[in-house]
Amino acid sequence: MSFGQLMNVRRVFEGRRGWRAAGAPLVAIDDATLSFEQGELVSLLGPSGCGKTTLLRIIAGLIPKSAGSVRIRGEEVDGPHPDFGFVFQSPNLMPWRNVLDNVLFPMEILGRRDAPARERALELLRMVGLEGFHGARPHQLSGGMQQRAALCRALIHEPALLLMDEPFGALDELTRMEMNDLLLQIRERTHATVVFVTHSIAEAVYLSDQVLVFSRRPARIAERLVIDLAYPRSAQTRFTPRFAELSQAASRALGVLH
Amino acid sequence: MRRFIYPPLGIALTLALWHWLCVEFKLPTAALPTPYQVLVAGVERWDLLVSEGWVTMKETLYGFGLALALGIPIAVAVSNSQILHLMFSPLLIALQSVPKVALAPILLVWLGTGIESKLAIAWLVAFFPIVVDTSAGLQSTPRELLELARSLRASRWQVFSKVQFPAALPFVVTGAKVAVTLAVIGAVIGEFIGSSEGLGYLLLSATSQINTPLAFAALFALAGLGIVAYFLVVVAEWLLSPWLPHSTERNS
Numbered sequence: 487m488s489f490g491q492l493m494n495v496r497r498v499f500e501g502r503r504g505w506r507a508a509g510a511p512l513v514a515i516d517d518a519t520l521s522f523e524q525g526e527l528v529s530l531l532g533p534s535g536c537g538k539t540t541l542l543r544i545i546a547g548l549i550p551k552s553a554g555s556v557r558i559r560g561e562e563v564d565g566p567h568p569d570f571g572f573v574f575q576s577p578n579l580m581p582w583r584n585v586l587d588n589v590l591f592p593m594e595i596l597g598r599r600d601a602p603a604r605e606r607a608l609e610l611l612r613m614v615g616l617e618g619f620h621g622a623r624p625h626q627l628s629g630g631m632q633q634r635a636a637l638c639r640a641l642i643h644e645p646a647l648l649l650m651d652e653p654f655g656a657l658d659e660l661t662r663m664e665m666n667d668l669l670l671q672i673r674e675r676t677h678a679t680v681v682f683v684t685h686s687i688a689e690a691v692y693l694s695d696q697v698l699v700f701s702r703r704p705a706r707i708a709e710r711l712v713i714d715l716a717y718p719r720s721a722q723t724r725f726t727p728r729f730a731e732l733s734q735a736a737s738r739a740l741g742v743l744h
Numbered sequence: 745m746r747r748f749i750y751p752p753l754g755i756a757l758t759l760a761l762w763h764w765l766c767v768e769f770k771l772p773t774a775a776l777p778t779p780y781q782v783l784v785a786g787v788e789r790w791d792l793l794v795s796e797g798w799v800t801m802k803e804t805l806y807g808f809g810l811a812l813a814l815g816i817p818i819a820v821a822v823s824n825s826q827i828l829h830l831m832f833s834p835l836l837i838a839l840q841s842v843p844k845v846a847l848a849p850i851l852l853v854w855l856g857t858g859i860e861s862k863l864a865i866a867w868l869v870a871f872f873p874i875v876v877d878t879s880a881g882l883q884s885t886p887r888e889l890l891e892l893a894r895s896l897r898a899s900r901w902q903v904f905s906k907v908q909f910p911a912a913l914p915f916v917v918t919g920a921k922v923a924v925t926l927a928v929i930g931a932v933i934g935e936f937i938g939s940s941e942g943l944g945y946l947l948l949s950a951t952s953q954i955n956t957p958l959a960f961a962a963l964f965a966l967a968g969l970g971i972v973a974y975f976l977v978v979v980a981e982w983l984l985s986p987w988l989p990h991s992t993e994r995n996s
Contacts, residue, residue: 548891566895578888582910582987594906595896623987643896 487560488521489679490528490545490647495519495554497540513704514540518554520698520707527673527680529690531736532700538683539651541705545681546570546649558647568596571640571678573653577632579624579639585611586620589638596643603642610638613675614668630661634668641676648680654689663721666692670719687740691732692719699739709739777957785957786964792946793965799942801969803859803931807866808924808973814867815874815923816916822875823882824904836875844868845933852938862934862942869930870923874916881915882908917981924977928970943969 497515514537522528530538543549545556547563547570556563571592579588589607593599611620614634624632633653640648654662666689672678684690690697691713699709713732715723723729737743759779765771766778773781786793822829822836848865855861885908893903935944943966950959 543891546891546895548895566897568896570895572892572895574888574892576888578886578892580889580907580910582913582985591892591906592896595893595898595902625987 489524489526489559490681491521491555491557492541492545493519493555493557495541495544495556496552497537497544497549498552515544515551516704516706518705518707520710522679522681522696524679525673525677526695527682527693529682529684529694529697530700531684531687531690531697531740532705533702533740534685536700536702537705538700542649542651542681542683545647546572568592568643569646571643571645571648573633573636573640573648573650575652575655577624577629577636579632579635581624584621584623585616585627585635588624588635589620589642591639592643598643607638607642610641611635613672614638630657630665633657633665637668637672641672641678644676646679648678650680650682652683652685655684655686662686662689667720669693670717674718687733687736688724691715691729691736692724697732697736699736701741709735711735711739774954774956777960781957782960782964785955786961789958789961793943793961796941796943796946796962797965797969799859800928800931800935800944800966801973803862803934803942804866804924804927804969804973805976806859807863807868807930808870808920808927810863810867811870811874811923811927812920815871815919816878819875819878819882820904820909823879824900836872840872840876844872844930848933848937852934857938857940862931862939865934866927866930870927873922873926874919877915877919877922878912881912884915885911913985917977917985920977920980921974924973925970928966928973932966 495515495518496513499512499514518541520528530541532538540549544551545558545563547566550564558567579585580591583591586604586607589610590599590603593603593607608620611617614637616631616634616638619627619631619635624635627635637653640650654665657665669680670693673680682690682693691711692715694713697711697713698707699711700706701708711732715726715728715732734743763778763780766776777785822832844865847868848861851864851868852861855864889907889911890903893907898906931942932944932947935942936948939945943962947959947962947966950956950962
């Protein structure tokens with residue numbers, strides 16, 4: 487039994503019903519089937535607007551599916567689940583809270599904001615290289631630093647599953663590579679299971695254990711690639727023949743290489 | 745240094761031009777007094793300006809406070825309930841387009857010539873910007889933050905108190921800044937229509953006695969009062985939302 491299992495998940499957005507001509511129903515996700523193990527990082531790779539974010543939100547229980555089943559640890563997901571951690575494309579820190587209070591926000595909602603939680607928050611901040619910034623306001627940090635803090639916020643309640651929606655898409659290339667390495671480190675330490683949405687081929691191949699390549703709308707899984715690059719991965723990994731091969735396979739599945 | 749030299753210079757130039765106009769064209773004092781005559785009138789009747797100014801200030805701040813106390817809860821109710829929103833939003837928008845000042849004579853009939861009618865007019869003009877801006881703020885919470893809270897199964901109260909309301913606070917402050925300046929106008933209109941005290945009343949009675957320098961002095965006092973009221977809101981902003989980068993910081 488896999489840790490996470492999606493069977494024939496489908497999501498249709500109904501056309502608008504009104505005095506104007508009703509739009510045809512929009513199929514955002516069609517027949518998505520995938521599974522992943524505990525501790526795995528699985529990437530959903532596809533062009534913008536192909537419905538991969540929709541699939542992530544379905545896994546999170548934030549929006550309902552039209553058909554199919556989503557099981558995490560054998561349990562059907564039918565609503566929001568506090569055992570998941572979230573990282574969005576923009577950091578979305580709360581400007582009225584300092585960094586530490588932002589990281590502790592989930593613990594506050596869960597009613598577990600205590601001394602050990604505070605210790606853990608400081609430890610996470612140390613791990614992502616934000617030591618000494620716990621009292622800073624978000625607007626005093628750079629975009630990359632804000633996203634690091636957002637990563638701590640997602641990890642603070644020790645979620646079983648980390649859901650990341652193009653978390654580094656808004657960062658510049660160098661910062662993005664730094665953040666990729668940081669995520670690899672975090673996985674090594676926390677053994678987190680991650681579902682990662684991205685439209686970057688290099689990022690998907692570099693980070694993942696398996697990459698699911700989506701076609702254009704309606705999104706279908708066009709290809710499943712098992713990434714067998716050895717750990718620990720580093721900048722060198724990007725220049726290995728195997729990395730090039732896998733990137734090529736992903737490009738071909740995306741239809742950008744013939 | 746520039747910002748300390750040029751603004752006073754601009755004011756000095758304007759005053760000089762004003763003075764020159766009065767002298768060159770031999771304008772009668774009753775039409776346009778010189779800046780110096782206004783200053784003298786102001787210094788001579790200092791006590792009067794302060795006591796009448798205090799009355800207008802009270803009317804303004806009470807009206808503004810009442811607008812906050814009623815406007816914010818109404819905005820919260822309308823933004824959080826679909827039914828209330830559907831029932832009252834059109835009404836609020838329709839009421840907003842009524843020239844509130846036109847209601848002043850009616851309010852005077854209802855409430856008499858005391859402070860109550862001025863307070864009511866100040867409240868009425870200050871109320872709408874607060875309601876409109878607060879509900880705009882409450883409805884523009886970043887979707888991701890709401891989803892984050894929802895994914896943690898936050899209660900409605902937690903979502904409101906920890907996410908929605910703090911996120912809306914800058915909007916509330918913007919509305920309050922508009923509202924407080926409008927409240928000054930409301931109070932003065934009230935005094936114009938029927939009153940025996942306040943700077944608006946002083947202005948009217950000074951002009952009817954052709955004491956134009958005093959009328960101008962009252963006008964300046966009124967401007968000063970508006971600035972003080974505005975800065976009270978700015979100070980409250982600093983205290984309530986210290987996380988907002990100050991405008992100078994944003995520019996740099």
